[in-house]
Amino acid sequence: MESKLCDGDERVVRAIRSSDWDCKKQRWSSNLFTGPDTSVSRLKILELKKLFIIFFRQLHKPPAHEVLAAGEIEVNHLQKLGNEFRPNGKPDPRVITVIEKKLKDNPAHAEIRERLPRSLSHKIIEELEMHSAPSIPWWVKITKRVDEIIKLLKGSRN
Amino acid sequence: MTAITIEDRFGSSDKVKLKNDTDIWGNYFSGNSIGLLRSGLSGEVFDTTKAADTLSEKAQQILGENGVQRYEQFKLYVAGWDSGDGQVLSSHSTAILEKFLNTFDSFPDEPSIFFTRNGNLQLGWEDLQSNVLELEFFPDKIEYYIASNDKEGEVDTSQDSIARFCDMLTSL
Numbered sequence: 001m002e003s004k005l006c007d008g009d010e011r012v013v014r015a016i017r018s019s020d021w022d023c024k025k026q027r028w029s030s031n032l033f034t035g036p037d038t039s040v041s042r043l044k045i046l047e048l049k050k051l052f053i054i055f056f057r058q059l060h061k062p063p064a065h066e067v068l069a070a071g072e073i074e075v076n077h078l079q080k081l082g083n084e085f086r087p088n089g090k091p092d093p094r095v096i097t098v099i100e101k102k103l104k105d106n107p108a109h110a111e112i113r114e115r116l117p118r119s120l121s122h123k124i125i126e127e128l129e130m131h132s133a134p135s136i137p138w139w140v141k142i143t144k145r146v147d148e149i150i151k152l153l154k155g156s157r158n
Numbered sequence: 159m160t161a162i163t164i165e166d167r168f169g170s171s172d173k174v175k176l177k178n179d180t181d182i183w184g185n186y187f188s189g190n191s192i193g194l195l196r197s198g199l200s201g202e203v204f205d206t207t208k209a210a211d212t213l214s215e216k217a218q219q220i221l222g223e224n225g226v227q228r229y230e231q232f233k234l235y236v237a238g239w240d241s242g243d244g245q246v247l248s249s250h251s252t253a254i255l256e257k258f259l260n261t262f263d264s265f266p267d268e269p270s271i272f273f274t275r276n277g278n279l280q281l282g283w284e285d286l287q288s289n290v291l292e293l294e295f296f297p298d299k300i301e302y303y304i305a306s307n308d309k310e311g312e313v314d315t316s317q318d319s320i321a322r323f324c325d326m327l328t329s330l
Contacts, residue, residue: 018231019240022270024224027282029272030292030303039241058241064234088308118292118303118310 003099006110008076012040012098013048013131015055016069023068030121032071038112040098043072045108048131054106056136057143071128078112078124085120094120210252217259222268232273245277250297254315255279258293258300261317262324285330306330 006012020029032038041051048070060067075098082096096114103109116124211233218226232247258281269283280294289306300323301312307330313323 018228019235019273022224022228022272022282025268025270027270029274029280029282031272031274031280061239064231065239087310118301119305119308122290122292122303122305 003101006042006075006098006100007044008074008079010075010098011043011072012075012078012110013043013051013070013072014038014040014128015059015067016071016130017059018064018066018068021068028122028125030118030125033112033121033124034116034118035112036115040110040112041106041108042100042110043108046106048072049134051106051108052134053137053140054108055133056140057147058105060136067133069133070131071125072131073124073128077127081123081127082116082120085117085123087117087119210256211249213252214256214259216263217256220259220263220265220269221271225268225271228271228273229279232271232279235273240275244275247273247279248277248297251278251295254295254297254300255281257315257317258295258320258324261320262327264328291327291330304330 014032016032020032021027041054043051046054052067052070055067055070059065078098079096082094085092085094094114094116096112096116098110098112101109101111213221213226213229221229235244235246237246238244265283266286267283269281272280272282274280274294276296278294278296280292282290282292284290285306287306290303291305292303294301297315299312299314300320301310302323303310304327313319
């Protein structure tokens with residue numbers, strides 16, 4: 001099946017987790033965008049509030065693994081950064097493709113297909129607009145717990 | 159610039175640029191315990207043929223309390239942690255990190271430790287001119303990014319290669 005490209009004027013967000021961000025030292029890992037197949041979510045499909053709930057349900061496993069924030073960027077801007085990539089002053093333009101890739105639990109899911117250099121990833125990170133993670137709604141905590149119990153019950157049956 | 163705060167709520171999160179000088183969420187992890195760490199490696203020449211599941215005393219000193227705490231958390235990640243793809247912490251990656259830290263300890267500040275979906279550890283810090291340095295420790299190589307000369311590459315994990323690499327880092 002052919003993948004559909006996201007529009008250039010769309011804005012996407014990347015969930016930022018404790019594995020990629022040392023919040024005490026305020027440092028970021030290039031892993032956020034080196035990829036390949038970097039997961040992002042499309043704000044055109046779901047608003048940030050709903051996306052955070054999805055991130056919490058899918059990715060948030062405290063205390064070890066936490067969703068701390070989300071970084072937002074426009075697809076056009078992402079592609080411009082790739083096109084203008086000049087390591088050591090030498091032009092080395094990179095194509096950046098953002099494709100729709102809906103998931104059962106996240107209809108806004110998309111992927112940046114390419115593997116990107118670490119330096120380009122850091123440049124992208126510098127350009128992100130950051131949104132801090134809100135408090136987790138109580139009902140998300142409960143539904144996560146129910147999911148875990150169902151998983152345990154399924155496991156004990158097998 | 160506005161600092162990101164944990165108190166933000168839905169609908170009111172500020173859009174902010176990175177590189178705040180504020181200690182954002184500085185106390186966020188303060189309630190977590192670090193766990194007792196033991197190391198049979200301190201004071202010994204590190205044997206890189208072995209995998210490692212704990213950090214030596216020297217590595218703990220270099221990484222500091224925050225880094226050790228993060229490392230202990232990475233050890234708790236289960237297979238599939240990255241939307242089904244993430245691997246558990248590679249003890250070989252820990253061994254290569256140890257090997258590197260046994261050769262290089264000239265960090266201007268405590269480096270940060272990160273964890274990749276391949277199960278590798280990564281170190282990140284800044285040089286005296288605030289340029290980023292980043293290393294990822296694979297079981298058979300170290301990949302690096304040095305922002306001051308915009309250079310990316312890799313070195314093998316032989317003692318000679320790591321020693322030459324560390325000399326180069328020291329000369330920056």
